[in-house]
Amino acid sequence: MKYILSYCLLLTIFYCTAQQKNPGEISGAWYDWTKTLKPEKPWIHDYSQTVVMKLFLCSRDSVGNVKHVYLKFSDALDEIKKIDQLTLDIPKIVYLVGWQFIGHDSGYPSWEKVNNNLKRKQDSTALQSLHWLIAEARKYHTIVSLHINMLDAFKNSPLWKTYFENNIIIKNKNGEPIPGEIFDGMQSYQISYAREWKLGYTQKRIDALLKMLPELKQNGTIHIDAFHSIQPVRANDSLSNPLLGSTISDEVETQRKIFRYWRMQGVDVTSEGDIYWLRRDPFIGLQPMSWHFNIDDFRNEKWIGKPANFDSLPPSLYCGTPMPAEQQVKEDPENLNGMLKQFCTRVVPWYYNNNTKKQKDIVWPQHDDIFLPALWLNKTIICYSNKGYENKKWKLPEHWKNVKQVTISSLSIHGKKFLKTIPVSEGYVTLSLQAGEAMVITLKK
Numbered sequence: 001m002k003y004i005l006s007y008c009l010l011l012t013i014f015y016c017t018a019q020q021k022n023p024g025e026i027s028g029a030w031y032d033w034t035k036t037l038k039p040e041k042p043w044i045h046d047y048s049q050t051v052v053m054k055l056f057l058c059s060r061d062s063v064g065n066v067k068h069v070y071l072k073f074s075d076a077l078d079e080i081k082k083i084d085q086l087t088l089d090i091p092k093i094v095y096l097v098g099w100q101f102i103g104h105d106s107g108y109p110s111w112e113k114v115n116n117n118l119k120r121k122q123d124s125t126a127l128q129s130l131h132w133l134i135a136e137a138r139k140y141h142t143i144v145s146l147h148i149n150m151l152d153a154f155k156n157s158p159l160w161k162t163y164f165e166n167n168i169i170i171k172n173k174n175g176e177p178i179p180g181e182i183f184d185g186m187q188s189y190q191i192s193y194a195r196e197w198k199l200g201y202t203q204k205r206i207d208a209l210l211k212m213l214p215e216l217k218q219n220g221t222i223h224i225d226a227f228h229s230i231q232p233v234r235a236n237d238s239l240s241n242p243l244l245g246s247t248i249s250d251e252v253e254t255q256r257k258i259f260r261y262w263r264m265q266g267v268d269v270t271s272e273g274d275i276y277w278l279r280r281d282p283f284i285g286l287q288p289m290s291w292h293f294n295i296d297d298f299r300n301e302k303w304i305g306k307p308a309n310f311d312s313l314p315p316s317l318y319c320g321t322p323m324p325a326e327q328q329v330k331e332d333p334e335n336l337n338g339m340l341k342q343f344c345t346r347v348v349p350w351y352y353n354n355n356t357k358k359q360k361d362i363v364w365p366q367h368d369d370i371f372l373p374a375l376w377l378n379k380t381i382i383c384y385s386n387k388g389y390e391n392k393k394w395k396l397p398e399h400w401k402n403v404k405q406v407t408i409s410s411l412s413i414h415g416k417k418f419l420k421t422i423p424v425s426e427g428y429v430t431l432s433l434q435a436g437e438a439m440v441i442t443l444k445k
């Protein structure tokens with residue numbers, strides 16, 4: 001009798017297990033962020049309090065050769081050091097553009113090779129140099145990660161044959177690959193996220209990259225460029241893959257799976273865009289940050305799950321970046337011209353407005369003149385003037401009320417430089433600034 005009962009118990013367990021959803025299956029369902037105004041899983045980083053930037057390292061030409069090396073990995077660290085000094089140790093994330101193969105938009109869909117032209121002389125491989133950069137950057141309050149692409153494919157990629165033969169490359173009904181956009185003179189093609197995921201190649205790509213650079217898991221962030229849902233050259237076509245008959249909805253669902261797969265590995269996915277003509281879903285709650293974030297896009301466009309009378313999003317849920325830095329470094333890596341103004345007039349107010357601990361006694365907005373606490377530091381105020389002024393009185397925050405003297409330092413890419421000590425009179429300081437000058441106020445030690 002006991003054997004019959006045991007057998008029945010085993011059958012019951014087997015039946016119940018068979019009825020359960022495969023525990024390894026990742027959902028492509030829409031996430032309802034409106035219930036909590038929080039992400040599906042907590043972000044690894046607080047992007048509303050972290051300056052996200054890119055460094056453009058290398059470009060390629062139209063025939064597959066290196067066109068121009070802007071920064072080697074050692075040069076990138078030099079820029080990171082200067083930016084850290086300029087930004088007074090604010091938390092930063094830097095994505096490297098052109099780190100792979102022969103530069104930006106090369107080798108895709110493969111990520112298997114680090115650009116040898118960026119290698120340090122003392123290292124045996126470019127990968128070793130990249131390991132070094134990621135580790136060294138942490139000393140300067142900077143997380144270094146990669147700018148990658150999951151949509152585009154080029155015929156000279158090591159993965160082209162595999163992706164073509166398995167119909168991952170988007171093809172027409174005759175089985176011919178549909179040309180996409182031309183980038184820097186080279187013809188691109190696009191892949192189907194749905195097909196790649198179904199065959200397991202998405203997971204293989206991600207796993208291989210994380211194995212090559214395990215620091216990406218430690219740093220917890222990656223940037224996916226051009227993470228469109230719709231092929232740019234066929235924006236009005238409801239079919240994603242004419243050969244296989246898959247739809248745009250299939251691609252959107254798979255993108256959600258991709259976001260979740262990265263997050264399961266401990267990695268946030270930021271992206272180039274939010275909601276725009278090549279997307280139907282901004283992936284709120286799955287994507288924390290957009291390079292081209294614009295809240296007006298969310299207000300004006302139609303998108304999946306848009307609430308009636310939508311007005312805004314909490315920065316802790318979805319935001320942009322106040323200082324991309326990519327262009328300034330590319331144009332003037334020596335002096336970073338224009339970045340001081342961006343830091344003072346964009347970063348400091350952005351950080352302050354997004355911070356839940358901001359002081360209510362600060363007068364805001366301040367237009368041409370900035371006088372705001374740097375809330376990532378202890379009792380530090382950033383001052384900046386576009387046009388300059390003389391003997392202007394500023395009221396210190398209420399919690400500075402017992403302060404009698406403060407120190408004044410200049411601010412540049414070389415960091416702070418002490419200038420003088422000035423008195424505090426009835427909670428006010430009197431300052432004079434030249435046009436374009438930045439100063440830092442701290443407590444007198």
